[in-house]
Amino acid sequence: MAENKMTFDALVVGGGIAGLQAALDLADQEFKVAIVERDASIGGKMIRLSKVFPTLDCASCITTPKMASAAHHENITIFTYCEMKRLQKLAGGFSASIQQKPRFVDELKCIGCRQCEYECPVYVADPEQGGFSARKAIFVPFSNAIPQVAVLDVENCMLCGKCEKVCPTKAVDYLQQPKDFSIEAKTVILATGIGITPLENKVQYGEGKIPNVITALQMERLLAPHGPYNRVLRPADGMEPDSIAYIQCAGSRDKSMGVPYCSRVCCMYAIKQAMLLSGALPLADVTIYYMDIRAFGKGYEQFYQNAKAMGIQFVKAKVARLTEGENGAVTVHYESQEADGGVTSAEHDLVVLSLGMVPDWNPAGYCEVSTASDGFIRSVKPKLAPTLTDTEGIFVAGAAAGPKDIVDSIAEAGAAAMSAAEYLTVLNSRRRAVA
Amino acid sequence: MRDSTMDNNDKSKKQAMKQLRAERKEMIKAASARMKIQKKKIEAIKEQLNNGERTIPEVAEATGLEPAEVLWFVAALKKYGEVVEGEKDGSFFRYQLAAGLSRAE
Ligand SMILES: Cc1cc2nc3c(=O)[nH]c(=O)nc-3n(C[C@H](O)[C@H](O)[C@H](O)COP(=O)(O)OP(=O)(O)OC[C@H]3O[C@@H](n4cnc5c(N)ncnc54)[C@H](O)[C@@H]3O)c2cc1C
Numbered sequence: 245m246a247e248n249k250m251t252f253d254a255l256v257v258g259g260g261i262a263g264l265q266a267a268l269d270l271a272d273q274e275f276k277v278a279i280v281e282r283d284a285s286i287g288g289k290m291i292r293l294s295k296v297f298p299t300l301d302c303a304s305c306i307t308t309p310k311m312a313s314a315a316h317h318e319n320i321t322i323f324t325y326c327e328m329k330r331l332q333k334l335a336g337g338f339s340a341s342i343q344q345k346p347r348f349v350d351e352l353k354c355i356g357c358r359q360c361e362y363e364c365p366v367y368v369a370d371p372e373q374g375g376f377s378a379r380k381a382i383f384v385p386f387s388n389a390i391p392q393v394a395v396l397d398v399e400n401c402m403l404c405g406k407c408e409k410v411c412p413t414k415a416v417d418y419l420q421q422p423k424d425f426s427i428e429a430k431t432v433i434l435a436t437g438i439g440i441t442p443l444e445n446k447v448q449y450g451e452g453k454i455p456n457v458i459t460a461l462q463m464e465r466l467l468a469p470h471g472p473y474n475r476v477l478r479p480a481d482g483m484e485p486d487s488i489a490y491i492q493c494a495g496s497r498d499k500s501m502g503v504p505y506c507s508r509v510c511c512m513y514a515i516k517q518a519m520l521l522s523g524a525l526p527l528a529d530v531t532i533y534y535m536d537i538r539a540f541g542k543g544y545e546q547f548y549q550n551a552k553a554m555g556i557q558f559v560k561a562k563v564a565r566l567t568e569g570e571n572g573a574v575t576v577h578y579e580s581q582e583a584d585g586g587v588t589s590a591e592h593d594l595v596v597l598s599l600g601m602v603p604d605w606n607p608a609g610y611c612e613v614s615t616a617s618d619g620f621i622r623s624v625k626p627k628l629a630p631t632l633t634d635t636e637g638i639f640v641a642g643a644a645a646g647p648k649d650i651v652d653s654i655a656e657a658g659a660a661a662m663s664a665a666e667y668l669t670v671l672n673s674r675r676r677a678v679a
Numbered sequence: 680m681r682d683s684t685m686d687n688n689d690k691s692k693k694q695a696m697k698q699l700r701a702e703r704k705e706m707i708k709a710a711s712a713r714m715k716i717q718k719k720k721i722e723a724i725k726e727q728l729n730n731g732e733r734t735i736p737e738v739a740e741a742t743g744l745e746p747a748e749v750l751w752f753v754a755a756l757k758k759y760g761e762v763v764e765g766e767k768d769g770s771f772f773r774y775q776l777a778a779g780l781s782r783a784e
């Protein structure tokens with residue numbers, strides 16, 4: 245990056261599906277757009293999923309082309325591995341102070357060949373694979389990451405010099421420093437997305453200490469074609485599970501977790517995963533313990549009915565706690581809310597928690613945009629103009645405004661782009677009138 | 680032939696690397712210690728997988744490592760092309776060294 249200050253029409257914060265869609269919609273109208281992404285790759289949660297409800301499209305097959313279109317668009321500039329330190333309002337626009345974290349690899353030289361990764365002797369649990377497999381201390385984030393550029397993680401690096409030696413393009417640069425720069429833009433779209441409540445937060449569910457209790461995001465990896473085992477296995481011992489259970493609302497609609505709201509997508513992703521499991525392990529029993537199924541979208545009720553018809557068990561119950569069973573099994577203690585009711589328990593080989601969704605980023609201290617009581621970015625006209633924040637010129641899109649599925653995130657991203665385009669057009673015509 | 684600017688560049692890089700090593704001393708020490716332990720575990724696992732196809736519990740039993748840890752290393756070694764998945768045995772899969780496989784062929 246030669247210059248320290250760059251100017252664009254719009255700045256999109258967050259390169260998940262919502263941010264990418266908003267950027268593409270603006271760029272197709274000839275606006276110049278910058279996307280700032282905190283991660284080493286764009287794509288957000290969606291690129292990490294296996295298949296997506298309700299169509300069961302392969303997530304990678306439909307996300308990668310969007311990522312590539314944004315990356316190759318002449319009106320879009322993508323800044324990955326960047327932290328936004330501050331977003332300030334100026335006369336007629338905004339200025340964002342950005343810091344690019346050092347990859348210790350020259351982005352322009354690296355060709356993503358992964359020779360460094362193969363050569364590096366240090367294995368590190370790979371969060372991109374739910375921790376179930378390893379990457380190295382220098383690594384390309386994942387196979388369909390964009391950009392395909394290696395990142396060196398200093399905490400696990402011995403500075404042995406092997407990666408530098410093997411790199412065919414001399415891209416490794418142990419001395420790289422953070423780079424500070426600023427982006428000026430007339431409008432901003434916040435598309436910072438969601439995180440999930442940590443597995444460790446709930447005592448009743450074992451605080452992450454019971455083997456073979458995993459998160460739904462980890463199950464996405466087990467089901468993904470490039471997953472850690474390339475098949476569904478129990479992480480504690482490699483057994484192919486015969487019986488898998490889902491615990492719904494594990495962290496949502498739960499005041500003790502600070503998440504009193506419904507996370508909206510968990511019923512649907514659990515049903516989706518259950519269907520995919522039935523395909524991957526035709527002999528396995530899949531049970532979903534639920535309070536009520538919220539199949540809210542178009543075609544979703546049918547999806548739920550199809551799952552029932554496939555033989556997936558739906559047990560209306562409140563799960564009280566999980567305990568470690570025999571031979572790696574997990575015991576689910578629950579209060580049945582079906583005809584005969586009663587407190588009972590069942591054993592499963594693998595238990596998946598449908599965890600709650602929380603905002604990934606809090607704007608407090610970064611910019612003058614406020615959040616609602618649930619922590620998501622406040623929409624000042626939630627019904628009539630859901631993308632408006634309380635700062636004029638800053639719009640919100642996707643799960644940053646509240647838990648949302650992909651369909652709604654994309655629709656809202658289009659709406660945010662439309663509002664931003666309108667804002668830019670008015671601003672530009674006012675400027676012309678003054679001139 | 681090397682010119683003097685090159686020598687100077689080399690010198691300043693060497694100096695900077697020395698300083699970086701000093702700054703990261705603790706991290707480097709910890710990472711090296713972890714790597715050494717990993718190396719031993721990987722050797723023990725590979726030794727088992729070199730003797731033919733083995734399941735995760737079999738390797739765990741023979742090496743004294745936790746099955747979860749064996750699976751973690753096997754998954755990693757498989758990713759980097761050193762281990763291949765073999766036949767299914769009951770509810771478990773068998774794994775073997777890729778090198779062992781090419782020797783057998
Ligand atoms: C287990 C699971 C399964 C799911 N399955 C489905 C499914 O089958 N179908 C479906 O429709 N939906 C599914 N969803 C929901 C889906 O993931 C979301 O709807 C979608 O990812 C929302 O997109 P987004 O772009 O708003 O947010 P995200 O995907 O969260 O992207 C936000 C991006 O912003 C970046 N970011 C955050 N803060 C900053 C910052 N300060 N600066 C720069 N960048 C930042 C993040 O790194 C990320 O890349 C699932 C969710 C989960 C958890």
Ligand code: SF4
Pocket residue numbers: 360363364365366381382396397400401402403404405406407408
């Ligand atoms: S210098 Fe660090 S990243 Fe590179 S090979 Fe050695 S340990 Fe791995």
Ligand code: SF4
Pocket residue numbers: 349353354355356357358359360361384393394410411412413414415416
């Ligand atoms: S840093 Fe070098 S060796 Fe590593 S992926 Fe990039 S080009 Fe290949």
